[in-house]
Amino acid sequence: MDNETVDADFGIAVRSRRAELGITLEQLAANSGVSVAALSRLERGLLGPSLRNALAIARALGCDLTNLIESPAAQVTRAGDNLRYFDAATGIERLALARPAPHLELLLYTVPAGQSSVRFAAHRPGTREVFHLLSGELELHHGPDPLVLKAGDSATVRADHEHWFTARGSETARFILLVLGRDRAE
Missing domain, CATH: 1.10.260.40 (lambda repressor-like DNA-binding domains)
Structure with a gap:
């Protein structure tokens, strides 16, 4: 290890x-x-x-x-024990669901209709983010052309440059985000 x-x-x-x-x-x-x-x-x-x-x-x-x-055989995070971040200005909520490895994080976002996240700074080179939209519509800004995801859609995007997202339409967007970082040695 x-x-x-x-x-x-x-x-x-x-x-x-x-x-x-x-x-x-x-x-x-x-x-x-x-x-x-x-x-x-x-x-x-x-x-x-x-x-x-x-x-x-x-x-x-x-x-x-x-x-x-001692490394446990299983790690369980019970409902309500998640680290929760809430932006009062936008109503965006982020729950940390799991962090099973140093460069791997599973998050659940809830983004009210019409709200945008902050512009996230570039992650370490090679970092990828996997979005899976549970409900609503989400516009991802991860390059020159925004991507639009609808409920049930998934996208894997590079996160090694500035990026952000916006909930489009009239429905709250809920999505699972998997952040796959790169080890410094890679």
């Missing part, structure tokens, strides 16, 4: 344990002595902890370090 996978698994375990306990990043930071920024990066698999920080985090979460580093 490579270091990035170990870091990602540790981050997932920390986030899961924190959600299980119902504590915020700020509370974990206060109890562990590890900054909120570092904890956020750690939970997303972008930062590997030092042994000292890993032990402090485990203590703050009330568990043994082995509970955070």
